[in-house]
Amino acid sequence: MAAYIRKVRTASGATAVQIAVKQGGRRTIVEHVGSAHTDSELAALMQLARGKLHAGQQELDLGLDTPGSPRKGPSVITAKRSRWLIEMIETAWHRLGFDVIDDEAFFQLVLARLVEPTSMSDTARVVGEIGLTPVHRNTYANALKRCATRDYRDRVATRCFEHAAAAGGLSLVLYDVTTLYFEAEKEDGLRKVGYSKERRVDPQIVVGLLVDRTGFPPEIGCFEGNKAETHTIVPMIRQFQARHDIAGVEMVVAADAGMLSAGNLADLDAAGLKFIVGSRVTKAPADLSNHFHWNGDVFVDGQIIDTVTPRHAKSSVNNIRKRTEHVWDAAGHPQSWRAIWQYSTRRAVRDNQTLNAQETRARAVVDGGKAPKATRFVKTTTSGRTVDEAGLERARSLIGLKGYVTNLPATLMTPGEVIGKYHDLWHVEQSFRMSKTDLRARPMFHHTRDAIEAHLTVVFTALAVARYLQAETGISIRSLVRTLRPLQEITMTIAGHPHTATDPLSPEGVHILTALDLPAD
Structure with a gap:
C-alpha cells in the first residue's frame, strides 16, 4: 500500500x-x-x-x-x-562596526527605518511583522535619549569614516543640503521658517550631508532653518575634520553652484582644502571674454576652455587683448580662481528648449496674461511690461555651457578630471533622495533639539546601511526589502x-x- x-x-x-x-x-x-x-x-x-x-x-x-x-x-x-531580510541587515550592521552600539532598541529603530519607514510608535509593528520581538515603546523613546547622552552619532560617524577611508573614497567628498520641515505652528531656536524650494512656510531645519565618491555618508549635520545654504559648507567641513582629527589631510570638496560664494571659497582654501564647485552661467561672459572677443559665440561639441575667474565680482582678471587663455596657479593669480568651461551640444539642445518655453511665457505675460512670480525676460517699468530682448539674446549665446570653479592647478588635475569629479555629485543627490523617500526622513514631529538630532542619527545610520548594501549588491534598498521581506x-x-x-x-x-x-x- x-x-x-x-x-x-x-x-x-x-x-x-x-x-x-x-x-x-x-x-x-x-x-x-x-x-x-x-x-x-x-x-x-x-x-x-x-x-x-x-x-x-x-x-x-x-x-x-x-x-x-x-x-x-x-x-x-x-x-x-523574514529570515533573509533580517540576516542581510544584521550582516551590514556588523560589517560596518555599528555593533559598537550595544542597544537593541536603537538597532530596531534603524531596521524599521530601512524596512518600512514609519513613526517611532509604529516601529513595534514593523519589527514584529518581520519576526523579531519588539521592545516596549518606552524603550524606543529612551533609545532616542541615549543617542545624545551616549554620543551615538559620534560612534556611528567614526565607523562610517573608517569604512570610507578603507575603501579609499575620502579623497573626494561631496556636499549638499536639504531642508526638513515640521508639523509645528511656532518657531524655536532651531526650527525656523526659511528658504524652501517647495515654497513651504512651515518651520524647518537645514540638513547638510557629506558623502564620499560612492555616495557613502561619513557625516551629517543640522542647522537653523533660516540659515543660508552657503553658510553651512565650511562649518560642516570643520565639524568633519575636528571629529576625525584630519586637518591638513589632502581632500577635495565638491559642491553645486549654490555653494559658490567668495567667502566660502576663501575659507575652504585657507583651510588647506581643494574644492570644485559649479559656476553660474551668468559668469561665462566675463570668464570667456577672450573667447567671445576672438571667436564669437561659436563652440564645438565637447570643447573645454581652461581659464580664470575673479575671486570677487567687481574685479576683472581677463585681458581680451591677449588671445591665449591664462593658465591658473595660486601664486601667479592671487585675485582669481581656476575656471573650466565646457560646451555640450546635447546640453545646448536642452537649454534651448527651456529658453523657448521661457520666451513664450514672457511674451504671453507682456501680451496681457497673468504674470507668475519672477517671470524671466519680462521687464516692468512705469510704461508697462516689455520683453527683455537683450537678456534673451545674451542667454541664447550661453546655451550649452557649463562652468566649474576650483583651486586645483592644472599640474594636479586636468580639466576633464575636474569635470568628472564634479559629476560625482549625483551620489550625494541620490543619498538625499534616499533619505527623503526610501527612508522618509520627513516630515518630523520631534520638538527638542536632542530629539531632532536623535532622529537624524537614526536616519544617518540607516542611510549608511542602505548605501553599503546597495554598493555590495547593486540593488536599491527598496528593491532589496521588496525581494527578501516575503521570503519567510x-x-x-x-x-x-x-x-x-x-x-x-x-x-x-x-x-x-x-x-x-x-x-x-
Whole structure:
C-alpha cells in the first residue's frame, strides 16, 4: 500500500496538504497534515509531509486497521520571520562596526527605518511583522535619549569614516543640503521658517550631508532653518575634520553652484582644502571674454576652455587683448580662481528648449496674461511690461555651457578630471533622495533639539546601511526589502514536534545572498 502527498484547494481558498493511499482503486485520506494560506505555510507543510513519507520509506503504517485511533492534534504555526531580510541587515550592521552600539532598541529603530519607514510608535509593528520581538515603546523613546547622552552619532560617524577611508573614497567628498520641515505652528531656536524650494512656510531645519565618491555618508549635520545654504559648507567641513582629527589631510570638496560664494571659497582654501564647485552661467561672459572677443559665440561639441575667474565680482582678471587663455596657479593669480568651461551640444539642445518655453511665457505675460512670480525676460517699468530682448539674446549665446570653479592647478588635475569629479555629485543627490523617500526622513514631529538630532542619527545610520548594501549588491534598498521581506522561515508544531521550513529563494534572492557572501541554505 503506497502513500503519497496530495494538495487540495479548499472552499476558503487555502491549500490542504494530505497524506493519502490508494487501495483497490480507491483513494483514502489517512492524515490531514494542515492547511496553508501562504506559500511559506505551504512549503512548511510539504516539507513536513515529505518527512513523514521518507521516515516510512514510502510505505507507512498509518493505522488504517485501527479505527478510532487517536488524532495527533492540529498543526500550529508558532513563529514566522523574514529570515533573509533580517540576516542581510544584521550582516551590514556588523560589517560596518555599528555593533559598537550595544542597544537593541536603537538597532530596531534603524531596521524599521530601512524596512518600512514609519513613526517611532509604529516601529513595534514593523519589527514584529518581520519576526523579531519588539521592545516596549518606552524603550524606543529612551533609545532616542541615549543617542545624545551616549554620543551615538559620534560612534556611528567614526565607523562610517573608517569604512570610507578603507575603501579609499575620502579623497573626494561631496556636499549638499536639504531642508526638513515640521508639523509645528511656532518657531524655536532651531526650527525656523526659511528658504524652501517647495515654497513651504512651515518651520524647518537645514540638513547638510557629506558623502564620499560612492555616495557613502561619513557625516551629517543640522542647522537653523533660516540659515543660508552657503553658510553651512565650511562649518560642516570643520565639524568633519575636528571629529576625525584630519586637518591638513589632502581632500577635495565638491559642491553645486549654490555653494559658490567668495567667502566660502576663501575659507575652504585657507583651510588647506581643494574644492570644485559649479559656476553660474551668468559668469561665462566675463570668464570667456577672450573667447567671445576672438571667436564669437561659436563652440564645438565637447570643447573645454581652461581659464580664470575673479575671486570677487567687481574685479576683472581677463585681458581680451591677449588671445591665449591664462593658465591658473595660486601664486601667479592671487585675485582669481581656476575656471573650466565646457560646451555640450546635447546640453545646448536642452537649454534651448527651456529658453523657448521661457520666451513664450514672457511674451504671453507682456501680451496681457497673468504674470507668475519672477517671470524671466519680462521687464516692468512705469510704461508697462516689455520683453527683455537683450537678456534673451545674451542667454541664447550661453546655451550649452557649463562652468566649474576650483583651486586645483592644472599640474594636479586636468580639466576633464575636474569635470568628472564634479559629476560625482549625483551620489550625494541620490543619498538625499534616499533619505527623503526610501527612508522618509520627513516630515518630523520631534520638538527638542536632542530629539531632532536623535532622529537624524537614526536616519544617518540607516542611510549608511542602505548605501553599503546597495554598493555590495547593486540593488536599491527598496528593491532589496521588496525581494527578501516575503521570503519567510516558518516554525510549526505538529503532533508535539517542531518543524521548520523556508520559502524557496528566488533568483533575485540568490543574487543578493551571493553578493553578500551569505549562505543560501
